[in-house]
Amino acid sequence: MKNRAFRYFLSTVAVIAALAYYKGDLPPEAARILGVDVSQSAVHEAAPGGDVILSDVRAQHILYGDASGGGHKFGVGKPCKSEFPSDWSDEKILSTVKRIAANDNLPWRQEDNGYYVSEYSTEDGTRVRVVLDSERAHVITGYPTNGQRNPCPANDP
Incomplete structure (x- = not known):
């Protein structure tokens, strides 16, 4: 306890x-x-056109994880987490997340916590969910939703 x-x-x-x-x-x-x-x-500054910011801290969260979660790069092996395809590089993961985050044509919905969420299917069929802050200016996280998740030890027999 x-x-x-x-x-x-x-x-x-x-x-x-x-x-x-x-x-x-x-x-x-x-x-x-x-x-x-x-x-x-440590922060990727917004472009003059109002680009969404993906900080190094959030990139680290997405790829390798931290105390609050994340860790979606293939092979990281975080329990209960989905992982991007094995042939996706760090650059491809982060550029895909950032491209989705900057897409105003997607159906963004605001959650009860104030964050905005949307999903997009990439050319190879990977469905990626991206979460933005309440001002839609900073990426919080991004992860695949249609792949297998790593085993969850607490839930597995």
């Missing part, structure tokens, strides 16, 4: 830190402890 409470506490702290960093309010000392780069180069 203590271990579960401690893990919950740590994941809560990680989420709070990630949100603070995401909003630009993470103190440099906290960033150093968490191993987060808070330099300007």
Whole structure:
């Protein structure tokens, strides 16, 4: 029981830190402890046309995962997570997520938490869900929805 409470506490702290960093309010000392780069180069600036921002922190989340989830690159093996096809490079995953995020012609719906969600089927048939913040300016996550998920140890017999 203590271990579960401690893990919950740590994941809560990680989420709070990630949100603070995401909003630009993470103190440099906290960033150093968490191993987060808070330099300007850590954020892909929006293009003049109002491009959606995909930060290095969110890219890391999508590809390899963090305390709040993610880890959708093929072979990462995060429990219960779907993975992109094996022939998709990091660049292809991130450019696909960013391209979907910037597509105003998709049917974006706002969830109860304020985030916007949409899905798109790529040329090879991979269906990708992208989640944007409440202002539709920053990518929160992106992941495939029509592939197999990794096994969930807690749910498997």
